[in-house]
Amino acid sequence: MGYLTLSKISKQFADAVVVQDFNLSIEKGEFVSFLGPSGCGKTTTLRMVAGFEVPTSGQIILDGADITDKAPNQRNVGMIFQAYALFPNMTVVQNIGFGLRIRKEPEPAIKERVAEMLSLTHLEKHADKYPYQLSGGQQQRVALARALANHPQVLLLDEPLSALDAKIRVSLRSEIRMIQKKLGITAIFVTHDQEEALSISDRIVVMNEGREEQVGTPFEIYNFPKTAFVANFVGTLNTAEAEMVDPVKGIVKMDGVQFESANQVEGQKRGDRVSIAIRPERFSFASEQKKANVVDCKIENITFLGSVVRIQITIGRTKFNMDTFNNPFLELPKIGAVTQVTCSREAVLILDRQ
Amino acid sequence: MAQIALPASRRSTSTVSAKKWLGALPFFLFAILFLIWPSARLMIDAFLDGQGRFTLDNLAQLFQNQTIVSSYLLSIQISAVTAIGGGIFGFFLAYSVTIGGLPKPLRSMLITFSAVASNFAGVPLAFAFVATLGRTGFITAILKNIFGVNIYTAGFNLYSFLGLSLTYMYFQFPLMVLIMAPALDALKKEWREAAENLGATVFQYWWHVALPILMPSILGTMFLLFANSFGAYATAYALTGGSLPLITIQLRAQIQGDVLHNPSLGYAMAMGMIIVMAVSTIGYIWLQSRSERWLK
Numbered sequence: 001m002g003y004l005t006l007s008k009i010s011k012q013f014a015d016a017v018v019v020q021d022f023n024l025s026i027e028k029g030e031f032v033s034f035l036g037p038s039g040c041g042k043t044t045t046l047r048m049v050a051g052f053e054v055p056t057s058g059q060i061i062l063d064g065a066d067i068t069d070k071a072p073n074q075r076n077v078g079m080i081f082q083a084y085a086l087f088p089n090m091t092v093v094q095n096i097g098f099g100l101r102i103r104k105e106p107e108p109a110i111k112e113r114v115a116e117m118l119s120l121t122h123l124e125k126h127a128d129k130y131p132y133q134l135s136g137g138q139q140q141r142v143a144l145a146r147a148l149a150n151h152p153q154v155l156l157l158d159e160p161l162s163a164l165d166a167k168i169r170v171s172l173r174s175e176i177r178m179i180q181k182k183l184g185i186t187a188i189f190v191t192h193d194q195e196e197a198l199s200i201s202d203r204i205v206v207m208n209e210g211r212e213e214q215v216g217t218p219f220e221i222y223n224f225p226k227t228a229f230v231a232n233f234v235g236t237l238n239t240a241e242a243e244m245v246d247p248v249k250g251i252v253k254m255d256g257v258q259f260e261s262a263n264q265v266e267g268q269k270r271g272d273r274v275s276i277a278i279r280p281e282r283f284s285f286a287s288e289q290k291k292a293n294v295v296d297c298k299i300e301n302i303t304f305l306g307s308v309v310r311i312q313i314t315i316g317r318t319k320f321n322m323d324t325f326n327n328p329f330l331e332l333p334k335i336g337a338v339t340q341v342t343c344s345r346e347a348v349l350i351l352d353r354q
Numbered sequence: 355m356a357q358i359a360l361p362a363s364r365r366s367t368s369t370v371s372a373k374k375w376l377g378a379l380p381f382f383l384f385a386i387l388f389l390i391w392p393s394a395r396l397m398i399d400a401f402l403d404g405q406g407r408f409t410l411d412n413l414a415q416l417f418q419n420q421t422i423v424s425s426y427l428l429s430i431q432i433s434a435v436t437a438i439g440g441g442i443f444g445f446f447l448a449y450s451v452t453i454g455g456l457p458k459p460l461r462s463m464l465i466t467f468s469a470v471a472s473n474f475a476g477v478p479l480a481f482a483f484v485a486t487l488g489r490t491g492f493i494t495a496i497l498k499n500i501f502g503v504n505i506y507t508a509g510f511n512l513y514s515f516l517g518l519s520l521t522y523m524y525f526q527f528p529l530m531v532l533i534m535a536p537a538l539d540a541l542k543k544e545w546r547e548a549a550e551n552l553g554a555t556v557f558q559y560w561w562h563v564a565l566p567i568l569m570p571s572i573l574g575t576m577f578l579l580f581a582n583s584f585g586a587y588a589t590a591y592a593l594t595g596g597s598l599p600l601i602t603i604q605l606r607a608q609i610q611g612d613v614l615h616n617p618s619l620g621y622a623m624a625m626g627m628i629i630v631m632a633v634s635t636i637g638y639i640w641l642q643s644r645s646e647r648w649l650k
Contacts, residue, residue, distance in 0.1 A: 072547070073552075084544075087562075098552055098554075102558055147552075
């Protein structure tokens, strides 16, 4: 059993089942992200851990204690909200010290802890400012300092970066991760941004329709998605319908073009319809050296995306995207040209069609 | 060519600028005709005697004439009582329709009622109270005949300070509801959740967070209610017939009355009223801007 365990958690609002039979075990000091589209139940699950929602069924165990029915103010859990939720009538110092004052900690201890938090979040210069005098990024750092000041057992972050602009989002997520590692605090991070989840987490829980679709490290989630939903939701993916030719060797045929895959799905037999998926960056132009999958294609379009060049190709009758890193000396084929592309056996994923 | 073009471009800039201000013309007309001009006339007349000569006597009388001083005090008292009473009652009513979980149709009904009731004053309001809580009013009669309670023998009198305060409350608390409902709506759910998450009880959340955030709005609206009551005339006159000498009733007696006719003193009294109301209104605007800064 982990430090925080969610066992068979379900939540129903009237007729709508928002979370169903959700299971997760989180180790102490682990950073876990809940990733999924809007309405998949990730925020509701987080709010059940915080105590703002009571599960319809199931159990939440934190460090050996059952907290399922405890009131939010009886749990030692820190939370950061998407809209910062700083108290507008209080300065930065007062906001950070609020929880300690509520606990009636001695004034010198409060001062010391607040100073420590200010230093940790680099907010010393803004100590006496009110929230309306701070930028979004600064406000979210205050919220982080306030949540950490109480020495919470778990830190919950509910889409804390989604209201910020792109540059601040990237720098603050690194700062959050650095602080989390430094303090060794267990954290759950809710996001719908796959890049955010991939870059910040120890493990990711991909959620869909109230269930955990796949739980794994960012590497596993990106490279070895178990379901079509995960494969489509995380990263850009080419998917196509194909026919199983040899389930043992992992050979499939799409529009008469044969692909060999290292990824085999149990229970498949010759002639079955399957979905295959190949990430755009796994394609490359075929060189002299023959690889497993060398296929003819036609160049349809080329788009510059900054560091990456996206090339749209047609293999058989199906359109695929192919990504290659941009460099000033890159030689690209002309639009309309017919050439050959290749990808490894590992790059061809055969997905569970469910 | 360039020399000719320059004035033409200047002319077009000034035309654009004039057009920009054209839309604000009705406001300036209103402000000049109904606020600035009458106030200026009043202030000038307050410093003139009956023959049009400069004098400070009128202003001196505001502080020396006991009748006028007590009228100001009475008006301030009744305004303070109804601002505080109406403010507190209105706040709780606004709370019940916003955070208190009253069904939405009831909320719309109360807001519509408040919009109408906050403007229901003067003779109709006085008559409504006479018909309900007067000596022969139907509520007085119901209490007396059905419940055996005679409120008049128990000390209540509609034509007294208490009765007039109660009548004023009728247009005071709806104004509080109208202003406080949006302020209560602006309290973010996340503030309560953040406070709870940090260990606060519901009481601690209200004491440390919600009330301090709302306080500028509450106090500011009470200033507005004070000004609203301070300037009321027709309700008091229709209900008490002048037996309660409020400053507005004394003012009319000085300007139009047969016995106390002294228009110059009346202008000075009106100037005093403008100052009291200006202070209240400035207090309201200042506090409201503080609260808006927090709630934005």
